[in-house]
Amino acid sequence: MSALLLVTACGSGSKNNENGSKGNEKQEKTAWEKIEEKGELVVATSGTLFPTSYHEQETNNLTGYDVEIVKEVAKRLNLEVKFVEMAFDGMLTSLNSGTVDAAANDIGVNEERKDKFSFTDSYKYSFGSAVVRKDDLSGIKTLEDLKGKKAAGESTTVYMKIAREYGAKEVTYDNATNEQYLRDVSIGRTDVILNDYYLQSLALTVFPELNITIHPDIRYRPSEAAMILKKGNEDVIEKINGVLAEMREDGTISELSKKFYGGADVSVKQDLDFE
Known part of the structure; x- marks a missing residue:
């Protein structure tokens, strides 16, 4: 009788594991998996904030410090990037609704926003x-x-x-x-x-x-500025931060800063006295 109970218990456990595995297979894709699957990173920006996000007068092409950082991040992650232009208030709403994957527009990192959203590592001080x-x-x-x-x-x-x-x-x-x-x-x-x-x-x-x-x-x-994402999309944050670290190491972020900020390297924190 003891042997029978033991075999039955083991058999029951095996069945549960099998069902559990099937259940895991049906789990919803993560935020990064969804982005990777569509091959596109959708990013909100204003298109009106010089030199962060604006249109070149000659070509009307969207460019700027944040815009070019996003373009390079997407390129290194083998993704296309789609910019959606809107006012700042709409960016946060669009993040929560899933209309966009991220927002980049000289967005300051602060505790109030960190309670509601996730940020990448900072790239402007x-x-x-x-x-x-x-x-x-x-x-x-x-x-x-x-x-x-x-x-x-x-x-x-x-x-x-x-x-x-x-x-x-x-x-x-x-x-x-x-x-x-x-x-x-x-x-x-x-x-x-x-x-x-x-x-x-x-x-x-x-x-x-x-x-x-x-x-x-x-x-x-x-202040510090970074890309902002929907709260909990930590797998996307991890991917972007990995690329940002590479861009710091190889000097890309510093070069972009000097290009758009008149020779100043805003990617380095300054030691100043404040009110």
């Missing part, structure tokens, strides 16, 4: 600055002077959050061009734009005729 009118600095000496001032930007960015915290009045845009943002400060429709130092430095060089400058005394919020 910078800090916050303030574009103001050149002739009077828009009446701003420190961040405390933002109270009551008209701050331009998109409502969900970390920079607009900072403006709100200091009591500024929001003037929001829907995927507007750099020229519109900067011209509005110059003519007094708005007073200040809080944003990334490198982005604002380069944007100002394109419009030297405008009455705008980067505030000489305001530096804040050291």
